[in-house]
Amino acid sequence: MYDQASKHRVAMVCAFDGWNDACHCATDVIHQLVSRYPSTEVAHINRDGYYDYQVSRPIQCNIQGYRRILWPQTTFYDIAVSDTFHILAEMGPEPNYGWIEYCQESLRIAREYEVSHVYTLGSMFADCPHTRPLPMDIMVNGEPVDEEYEHNGPIGIPQVLDASAEEEGYATTSLWVSVPKYLGNNDCALGTAQLLQALSRSMPVNLMTEHLENRAEQWRSHADIILRNTPDLTKYVEQLEREYDMREQARHITKQGSPAVEQLVSDAEEFLRGLPHDFSETK
Incomplete structure (x- = not known):
């Protein structure tokens, strides 16, 4: 054409x-x-x-x-x-x-x-x-x-x-x-x-x-205002943040290979040793 x-x-x-x-x-x-x-x-x-x-x-x-x-x-x-x-x-x-x-x-x-x-x-x-x-x-x-x-x-x-x-x-x-x-x-x-x-x-x-960067920040700021005025939504977003961060950490560990996985296991075991003995019975 x-x-x-x-x-x-x-x-x-x-x-x-x-x-x-x-x-x-x-x-x-x-x-x-x-x-x-x-x-x-x-x-x-x-x-x-x-x-x-x-x-x-x-x-x-x-x-x-x-x-x-x-x-x-x-x-x-x-x-x-x-x-x-x-x-x-x-x-x-x-x-x-x-x-x-x-x-x-x-x-x-x-x-x-x-x-x-x-x-x-x-x-x-x-x-x-x-x-x-x-x-x-x-x-x-x-x-x-x-x-x-x-x-x-x-x-x-x-x-x-x-x-x-x-x-x-x-x-x-x-x-x-x-x-x-x-x-x-x-x-x-x-x-x-x-x-x-x-x-x-x-x-x-x-x-x-570049012209969209300010618009994106304004959108995020507006969403922050909604969260501050909605307590139940704040808890929900905090849970989504934890899930997101865990997925990103897992993806990073996968890229790092075996030593990083072993370090993660070691850190988890140390964390569990520091918990109260009756932790598993708590609700």
Whole structure:
């Protein structure tokens, strides 16, 4: 689709409203890219046959005194990150029907723009504390970066598109962030920031992420205020912090190898020797 005279590398980045977009973190990454770089709306996927309008309802608005109905649709943007690197961004509501055909249509547009790498973004609610880095799940060409990661259960259109792209020979990267479910579905700036930073690290160019750091800190400060005014929630988050720290310690020990494991056992035995003899009988 591009002229040979303006040849550059193209990566496709995809995010979808709905079940795969907790706190709008994934689609907000696309919004950030479109607003920060020269961007042009270049393609759409026809809405017919993909959406249940009782679930993804059209929106009525008035533009300069004229009524207009906006139907759910998928939009593609050409984002010029640099002279030698562009992003083809795909964003829209998760389709209700025809996922296989939808993915085929998405990849047809990817071929037109000579995409070499397909990135899919997602965010999900989880039991994780806002006071720690949010958990990230990353897969490259269908393989998890973290060997401990394994997902068995429902999936959304990002996973189906990732698998379809891999089957067609594309390099693929799947990036997901977990956000604290106890804070509700309001925008999570920290989740957006971590997704964008992870996307930047996996690309051949550095993306602009600094502008999100203040937003992320404000989000965390707001969450702190909620905690201070909700004692029961404070106890819950403290438990999540302990669980998070234990997992991180276990991961660190695994990387260190056998001597570190032996030291941990020794420390645990010393701790137990210091407990009262009737400790096991206490409740």
